[in-house]
Amino acid sequence: MSKAKDVKKVKVTVDHHLEEGVLRKVTVDADIEGKNEKGKIDFAALRSGGFIKQRQKDKFTVRLKCPGGRMSIDKLKVAAQAAEKYGDKFVHFSVRQSLEIPTVDYRNFDGIMQMLETVEQGIASCGPRVRVPTACGGCEYNPNGITDTQRMAQESTDRFFGARTNHKFKISWSGCPHDCIKTAGADLGFQGGVYPVWDEPKCTGCTICASACQEDAIHAHPETGKPIFDAEQCIYCDDCVRACPTLAWQEGKKGHIVRIGGKAGRHPLLATIVAQFVSDEEAHTIIDTTIKWYQNAGKGKGRTRLGVILREEGMMDSYMKTLEEAIGPEKLVSNPPVPQKIVIHPQRNPL
Amino acid sequence: MSQEADLKISEFLDICEEVCPMSFILTKKKLDSLEDGQVLEVLCQAGESLRSISIQMKDEGHLIKSVKREDENHFRIQILKGGGEG
Ligand code: SF4
Ligand code: SF4
Ligand code: SF4
Numbered sequence: 116m117s118k119a120k121d122v123k124k125v126k127v128t129v130d131h132h133l134e135e136g137v138l139r140k141v142t143v144d145a146d147i148e149g150k151n152e153k154g155k156i157d158f159a160a161l162r163s164g165g166f167i168k169q170r171q172k173d174k175f176t177v178r179l180k181c182p183g184g185r186m187s188i189d190k191l192k193v194a195a196q197a198a199e200k201y202g203d204k205f206v207h208f209s210v211r212q213s214l215e216i217p218t219v220d221y222r223n224f225d226g227i228m229q230m231l232e233t234v235e236q237g238i239a240s241c242g243p244r245v246r247v248p249t250a251c252g253g254c255e256y257n258p259n260g261i262t263d264t265q266r267m268a269q270e271s272t273d274r275f276f277g278a279r280t281n282h283k284f285k286i287s288w289s290g291c292p293h294d295c296i297k298t299a300g301a302d303l304g305f306q307g308g309v310y311p312v313w314d315e316p317k318c319t320g321c322t323i324c325a326s327a328c329q330e331d332a333i334h335a336h337p338e339t340g341k342p343i344f345d346a347e348q349c350i351y352c353d354d355c356v357r358a359c360p361t362l363a364w365q366e367g368k369k370g371h372i373v374r375i376g377g378k379a380g381r382h383p384l385l386a387t388i389v390a391q392f393v394s395d396e397e398a399h400t401i402i403d404t405t406i407k408w409y410q411n412a413g414k415g416k417g418r419t420r421l422g423v424i425l426r427e428e429g430m431m432d433s434y435m436k437t438l439e440e441a442i443g444p445e446k447l448v449s450n451p452p453v454p455q456k457i458v459i460h461p462q463r464n465p466l
Numbered sequence: 467m468s469q470e471a472d473l474k475i476s477e478f479l480d481i482c483e484e485v486c487p488m489s490f491i492l493t494k495k496k497l498d499s500l501e502d503g504q505v506l507e508v509l510c511q512a513g514e515s516l517r518s519i520s521i522q523m524k525d526e527g528h529l530i531k532s533v534k535r536e537d538e539n540h541f542r543i544q545i546l547k548g549g550g551e552g
Contacts, residue, residue: 258525321533326541327517358520360530360550 165238169218176207177216177227180237180276183250183268183288184212193234201227211285212249213239243418245278245406246285253290254307260290261307261353262371267395275402281413282420285378286402288371292352298374299386302421303405305371305398308351308391312367313342319361327358368392373401375434376422376454384422384454389438390446397442404441408434422454473531473544476504481519482511482540489515490522493545497528502548505531509542516541524550 167176179186179194186194194214198206203218219227228238239247248271251257253264267288275286287301291308298304320340325333332348333355335341342355342364351372356364370392377386393401409421412430425431431453439447458464479496481489489510496506510516512535520530520543529549534542 258521321530322535323516323520323530323533326512327520329513329517354517354521357524358517360520360524 164241164244166221166224167241171218173220173222174218175221175224177202177219177224178209178239178241179214179216179231180239180247180272181213182247182272182276183265185250185265185268186214187234190234190236193230194236197227197230200230211246213247240277241283243282244280244284245275246283247276248272248286248288249296249301250288251290251295253288257290259293259352261309261369262288262290262305263395264288264290264296264305264307267305267398270395271399271402274399275406278406280406280409280421281416281424282418284406284409284421292350292372298377300377300379300383301374301386302376302378303402304374304377304386305393306374308370308372309353309356309366310351310368310392311344311349311353311355311364313344314363314365315341317361317363318342319363321360323358323360324355324364327354329354370394371398373398375405376420376425378420378422378454383457384420384426385457386422387425387451387454388448389435389451390442390448393442393446397446400441401438404437405434408437426453473505473546475507475544476500477506478509479506480509481515482509484515486514486518489519493519493523494526497526497545497547500547504547506545506547507542508545509536509540512539512541516543519543526550 165178165180167178169176191214194206194216198216201219201223202216205217207215207217209215216227231238248268250264250268252260254260254262255265271286278284283302285302287296287298287304289296289298289304289306292306294306298306318341320336322335322340324342325335330348330350330352332345332350333342334345336343353366356366368391372388373390373393374386375389376384378384390401405421409424412424412433413419416424425434431451435447435451456464477496477500479493481492484492493506493508500506508519510519516533523530523545527548527550529546531544531546531549536542
């Protein structure tokens with residue numbers, strides 16, 4: 116065998132503070148496929164990232180793509196084998212639900228990727244792009260769930276994952292107002308909600324709904340026991356509907372509450388609600404519209420999160436106008452406030 | 467406030483001191499020991515406990531026949547086994 120034949124071209128993508136479009140070629144010596152001969156690897160600019168440089172020389176964390184934190188058993192088994200072969204003695208679950216295989220030598224990228232490909236297990240993203248959407252269990256099996264968060268996480272991954280944006284762009288799906296996945300801290304968050312409607316003739320005045328509502332939105336009439344509803348207190352949790360034994364409470368408007376502009380990090384922002392009870396398809400339209408608006412509004416602004424841009428003069432209005440063009444006015448919140456700062460020195464840094 | 471006060475009670479359970487998930491498991495076990503159409507009476511706390519039991523019993527296909535306020539903080543619920551839609 117000639118030397119040239121042994122040198123297998125391995126294409127890896129590394130995104131550790133490497134901006135896309137900056138084609139930096141780094142040539143390194145690499146052992147290829149367990150042979151002792153040296154080969155070459157080109158670190159080109161990446162498409163979607165997912166290999167994160169560790170502090171240890173030559174070692175990377177390989178972040179797997181797990182939409183909604185779900186992984187089939189066959190994928191999990193192969194991931195475990197891959198970790199055993201190429202990683203250290205453990206795996207790590209990222210805060211955004213991705214299974215990570217730490218301490219993989221970059222010379223093994225090709226090997227680990229080939230192994231994961233046998234079960235079509237993809238690599239997640241990092242850097243300035245749409246990350247893998249996160250989701251709670253949702254209505255498929257969580258008793259509180261109103262929306263099918265798992266399906267929506269999968270669909271939004273298929274449609275939007277990896278799209279290039281100014282900065283990271285995180286989408287999250289919560290099934291109900293418990294908001295276990297913390298949509299209030301997402302760039303774009305969707306949280307299930309139900310507006311309850313009451314059908315008086317079916318009501319027996321049992322008072323269960325008044326007891327079930329944790330928000331003081333329902334009081335039992337002192338004589339009849341029938342509900343007195345205070346819509347201003349209602350957070351759309353569906354408890355009254357699920358508790359009512361006679362189906363007097365029913366689901367009226369139902370869908371996703373849409374939050375935008377949240378983020379964690381050194382300067383956290385609380386997302387603001389821009390629309391209510393949107394359908395699954397409208398949710399996808401909103402994601403598409405928001406990414407495009409962000410790409411546009413972010414031109415020339417470098418690594419700036421969506422929420423930061425929305426706080427700039429006139430930007431919230433511009434966004435709402437774009438959103439109205441996309442889904443119409445009915446479900447929009449009128450004049451939503453900008454995302455709110457969470458600051459460490461409130462006296463010195465006004466909100 | 468309640469309906470049909472004169473149901474025949476087959477079993478009684480006090481879950482006032484229990485929290486999730488034991489409140490549910492105990493109620494479920496008691497219901498498992500009954501036949502469809504029999505009634506279990508449960509004494510529970512107002513608030514979270516009543517809320518959860520109402521929702522869970524409905525999910526499991528039973529029917530809450532009546533709810534009576536025992537005192538400020540306690541409710542007496544009568545559950546008809548297998549009487550729900552679920
Ligand atoms: S957000 Fe709601 S549906 Fe989702 S896990 Fe939490 S309680 Fe369950
Ligand atoms: S949906 Fe939730 S908050 Fe609204 S009235 Fe029903 S139980 Fe109360
Ligand atoms: S739980 Fe249903 S039947 Fe009972 S008081 Fe409320 S609306 Fe009426």
